[in-house]
Amino acid sequence: xxxxxxxxxxxxxxxxxxxxxxxxxxxxxxxxxxxxxxxxxxxxxxxxxxxxxxxxxxxxxxxxxxxxxxxxxxxxxxxxxxxxxxxxxxxxxxxxxxxxxxxxxxxxxxxxxxxxxxxxxxxxxxxxxxxxxxxxxxxxxxxxxxxxxxxxxxxxxxxxxxxxxxxxxxxxxxxxxxxxxxxxxxxxxxxxxxxxxxxxxxxxxxxxxxxxxxxxxxxxxxxxxxxxxxxxxxxxx
Amino acid sequence: xxxxxxxxxxxxxxxxxxxxxxxxxxxxxxxxxxxxxxxxxxxxxxxxxxxxxxxxxxxxxxxxxxxxxxxxxxxxxxxxxxxxxxxxxxxxxxxxxxxxxxxxxxxxxxxxxxxxxxxxxxxxxxxxxxxxxxxxxxxxxxxxxxxxxxxxxxxxxxxxxxxxxxxxxxxxxxxxxxxxxxxxxxxxxxxxxxxxxxxxxxxxxxxxxxxxxxxxxxxxxxxxxxxxxxxxxxxxxxxxxxxxxxxxxxxxxxxxxxxxxxxxxxxxxxxxxxxxxxxxxxxxxxxxxxxxxxxxxxxx
Numbered sequence: 001x002x003x004x005x006x007x008x009x010x011x012x013x014x015x016x017x018x019x020x021x022x023x024x025x026x027x028x029x030x031x032x033x034x035x036x037x038x039x040x041x042x043x044x045x046x047x048x049x050x051x052x053x054x055x056x057x058x059x060x061x062x063x064x065x066x067x068x069x070x071x072x073x074x075x076x077x078x079x080x081x082x083x084x085x086x087x088x089x090x091x092x093x094x095x096x097x098x099x100x101x102x103x104x105x106x107x108x109x110x111x112x113x114x115x116x117x118x119x120x121x122x123x124x125x126x127x128x129x130x131x132x133x134x135x136x137x138x139x140x141x142x143x144x145x146x147x148x149x150x151x152x153x154x155x156x157x158x159x160x161x162x163x164x165x166x167x168x169x170x171x172x173x174x175x176x177x178x179x180x181x182x183x184x185x186x187x188x189x190x191x192x193x194x195x196x197x198x199x200x201x202x203x204x205x206x207x208x209x210x211x212x213x214x215x216x217x218x219x220x221x222x223x224x225x226x227x228x229x230x231x232x233x234x235x236x237x
Numbered sequence: 238x239x240x241x242x243x244x245x246x247x248x249x250x251x252x253x254x255x256x257x258x259x260x261x262x263x264x265x266x267x268x269x270x271x272x273x274x275x276x277x278x279x280x281x282x283x284x285x286x287x288x289x290x291x292x293x294x295x296x297x298x299x300x301x302x303x304x305x306x307x308x309x310x311x312x313x314x315x316x317x318x319x320x321x322x323x324x325x326x327x328x329x330x331x332x333x334x335x336x337x338x339x340x341x342x343x344x345x346x347x348x349x350x351x352x353x354x355x356x357x358x359x360x361x362x363x364x365x366x367x368x369x370x371x372x373x374x375x376x377x378x379x380x381x382x383x384x385x386x387x388x389x390x391x392x393x394x395x396x397x398x399x400x401x402x403x404x405x406x407x408x409x410x411x412x413x414x415x416x417x418x419x420x421x422x423x424x425x426x427x428x429x430x431x432x433x434x435x436x437x438x439x440x441x442x443x444x445x446x447x448x449x450x451x452x453x454x455x456x457x458x459x460x461x462x463x464x465x466x467x468x469x470x471x472x473x474x475x476x477x478x479x480x481x482x483x484x485x486x487x488x489x490x491x492x493x494x495x496x497x498x499x500x501x502x503x504x505x506x507x508x509x510x511x512x513x514x515x516x517x518x519x520x521x522x523x524x525x526x527x528x529x530x531x532x533x534x535x536x537x
Contacts, residue, residue, distance in 0.1 A: 052421055071431075072424035081425075088422040090415050101415050104408075105427035153426065 001064050003028040003189050004049075004080075004157055009058035009068075011041075011048045018044045020213045022058070026157065026206075031183050031190040033200040033221065035234055036210035042193040043085050045210070046161050049191075050082050051075045062157075077105050081155030085162050087146040091135025095126055098134045098145055102152030112152070119148040122178060140171040147175070151182065157189040158182065164196045172196065176203055197234035201225045209234070243381050244502040245495065250386035252494020253393035254455070256487045257448030258471035259478070260400065261320075261441025263486040266475070267417040268437045270336060271328060274343040276445060277468020278350035279319050281461065283312040283446030284453040285354060288365055295366065305368035305450075312446040319350075320442025321435055329431075347465075354461040362460045365453040389451050396444065397487060404483065409436060417481070466510060473517045479530025488528060492516075 002025035011019040018041050026032045036042050047053040049060055051072040060068040067075050081102075090098050099119065103112045120127035123144040129137060134145060143163055150158055160179065164172040180203045183190050194200035201207050207224045209217040217224065224230050258280055265273045291308035299307070327346050331338045372384040404410035415423040416433045424430055452467065453459045470493060478489025493513055500512045520527065 050425060052424060071429070073427045073429045076425065076427040084422065084425060088419055088425075090418045090422065092418055093414060097411070101411065101423075101426045101428075104412070149426065 002026055002061075003063065004191065005059075005061040005064075006045075006049070007059040007061065009045075009048060009060060010056045011044055011053055012056050013044075013053075018213050019048065019055075022210075022213075022215055024208050024215065024218065026189060026191050028156075028189055029183075029187055030206060031180070031192060031204045032206045032208070033192040033194055033197075033204040034208045034210055035194055035197040035200055037195065037234075040210040041213040042195075042210055043161055044213075046082060046084070046159050046191075046193055049075075049159065050080065073105075076153065079153075079156035080159065081150040081153040081157070082159040083146045083150045083161060083163060085165065087139075087142040089134035089137070089142045089145055089149075092133055094131050094133055095137070095145060096130045098149050099126075099152050102149035103154075105153065111154070115152055115154060119151055122181070123148055140167050140175075143167060143171075143175060147178070147182075151186075151188075155188060157191060160190065160192045160194075162194055162196075163192075164194065164199060172199065176200075179203060197230065198225075239380075240502065241499075244498045246382045247386060248495035248498025249491065250382075250389045250455070250494070251498060252474075252491035253390055254448050254452045254490075255467075255471050255474045255493055256490035257393055257396065257444045257451070258467060259474040259486040259490045260397075260483065261445045262472055262475040263478070263480055263483060264413075264437050264441050267481040267483075268413065268434055269328070269332070269339075271339045271343065272472065272480075273323075273328075273438075273441075274340070274468070275323055275327075275346035275350060276441065277464035277466075277471070278347050278354075279316045279323070279442045279464070280445035280449040280467055281354065281459075281464030282319055282350065283316040283442075283449030284365070284459045284463065285358065286312040286315040286446075287368075287450040287453065288363065288459055291366065291368055301368060301370050305370075305454075308368060309447060309450050312450050313443045316442040316446035316449070317439045320438040320445075324435060324438040329434075347468075351461055351464065358461060360461065362458045365457055365459045367454050367457060368450075369454050385455050389455060392447065392451065396447065400440070400444075400483070403440075409433070413437060470510075470513045473513045476527055477516055477520050479527025482527070482529045485527055485529035 005025040006022050009019055009022040010017065022045060034042055034045060044053060048055050051070055055068050059066050062078055062080065067078060090101060099116060106112055125141055126144055126148060137145060163175050176199050179190060182188050192200055192204065201221045201224055204221040207219060207221045208215050209230060261276050262273060265271060287308035290311040291304050294304045294307050323346055327342045328339050331342055369385045369388050372387060375384050375387060404413060412423065412428040412433050415428055416430050420430055474489040474493045475486045477492060478485025493516060496516060497509060497512050501509050
C-alpha cells in the first residue's frame with residue numbers, strides 16, 4: 001500500500017477548476033517529484049493535500065485512510081509536513097522559536113532536543129543565528145529554516161514546494177543535496193514539487209508532469225529525464 | 238507641580254483601564270485582522286453583570302472585597318462567554334469572505350447588544366456601588382492618588398504582566414503569535430487556529446470585563462451606552478499605539494489617559510471626550526501605522 005495516494009482529486013477556486021482528476025501515489029521511502037510550469041496547479045496540489053484548500057471530489061489517502069476532510073492540524077498530526085512556497089517563515093519569531101513551532105505537536109521533549117541538534121548539524125548557519133528573528137535571514141537561510149522547521153515535526157512524509165525558487169544556483173545545489181540526504185539518512189519519504197525539473201528528476205525515483213491541472217505523464221525519473229517531450233518543455237534541451 | 242502630579246496619576250489610572258479594553262481590540266486584530274466593534278459592548282455587559290451579581294451578594298451581607306472578587310469573576314465568565322459566542326456566530330462564518338463583511342457584522346452585533354441591554358435593563362444611568370475598599374495607608378497621599386486609582390493600577394499591572402508571560406512563554410501564546418504572523422503556516426505546523434481565535438476572543442473579553450467592573454466602580458454609574466464611548470476610546474488607543482501590537486496598545490492607552498486628564502485639568506473638561514478624537518485625527522495624519530505599529534514591508 002502506498003504511503004500517500006491521491007485518487008481523482010478535483011479542486012476549484014470559485015468556479016475555476018485548478019486540479020482535474022489528479023491521481024498519484026508515493027511509496028514509503030521514495031522521493032517523488034511533481035514538475036510543471038507556473039500555474040500548473042503544483043502548489044494547489046500541496047495545499048489540497050494539507051487541507052488548507054478543500055477539494056471538491058476525490059480522495060487523499062494516507063496509509064490507505066482518507067484524510068481529505070480532516071482539518072489541517074489533524075492532517076499534520078498524522079505525520080505530514082510541508083515546506084510551503086515562499087518559505088513562510090514566521091518573521092518575528094526567532095530562528096529557535098520557528099524551529100520550536102515546527103515541533104508544535106510533539107511532546108517527546110528529549111527527542112525534539114536531539115532533532116534540534118541534528119538540524120543545527122545539517123545547517124550550521126542556523127545555529128549561529130538561532131536568536132535572530134526569522135525575517136532577518138537571507139533567502140537561502142530562510143529556505144534552510146523552512147526545511148528544518150518541517151523536519152522538526154519528524155514527518156513520515158515531507159512535502160516541499162519549490163525549494164529552489166529565488167535562490168542562487170550554488171545554494172539550490174546545496175539544498176537538493178540536503179533533500180537527498182534527508183531521504184537516505186532519515187528515511188523520510190519526500191514529495192517534491194518543482195519547476196526546476198532537471199534538479200528534481202535527478203534526485204527523484206519517480207516523477208509526474210502536471211500541466212493545466214492535469215497529470216500529463218507519469219514515469220520513473222530516469223525515463224522522464226530521457227523523454228523527448230519533457231526535455232523540450234521542461235529541461236530546455 | 239502638585240496639580241500636574243494629581244492629573245498625571247489620575248490619567249495613569251484611566252489609561253490603565255483603557256489598556257484593558259484596548260488589548261482586546263489589538264489582540265483580535267492581530268489574529269484575525271478584524272476591528273471588533275462589539276468589544277465595547279462586551280465590556281459594558283461585564284459592568285452590568287458585576288452590578289447585578291455584586292448587588293445580590295451585597296444584600297447577602299458579604300464583605301466588600303469578597304463582593305468585588307465575586308462580581309469580577311462573574312463578569313469575566315459572562316463576558317468571555319459573550320466574546321466566544323459572538324465570534325462563533327457572527328465572525329467565523331464570514332472568515333473566508335472580504336474583511337468588510339465581518340466588520341459590518343461586528344457593528345451589527347454592537348447595535349444588537351446595546352439594544353438588548355437597553356430593553357433588558359433601562360435607558361437610565363444606574364448608580365454603581367463602589368466595590369473598591371478604602372486603603373488606610375493611602376490617607377497621607379490621598380490628595381494625589383486615592384484607593385480606587387491604586388487598586389485599578391495594581392490590578393491592571395498584574396493582568397498585563399500575566400498576559401505578557403502567557404504570550405511569551407506558553408504553548409498557547411506561541412500559537413497565538415504564529416497565527417498572527419501567518420495563519421496558513423501556523424496550520425501547517427499543526428496549530429488549531431479555530432481554537433486560537435476562540436481563546437483570543439475569550440481573553441480579550443475577560444480583560445474587557447475586568448475593565449468594565451473597575452471603571453464602573455470608579456465612575457459610580459453605568460448605562461447601556463457606556464460601551465460605545467469606551468470602545469471608541471480604547472480603539473483610538475490601540476490605533477495610536479499601532480493596532481496589532483500589544484505593547485503599543487498599552488502605550489497608546491496611557492498616552493490617551495494622560496492627554497484626557499491633563500487636557501481636562503489645564504484646558505477644559507468640556508472637551509473630555511474630544512481629546513481622543515483629536516489624537517485619532519493627528520495619528521492618522523502623522524503616523525497611520527501607530528507608534529509601535531509594524532511596518533508591513535516583508536523580505537522575500
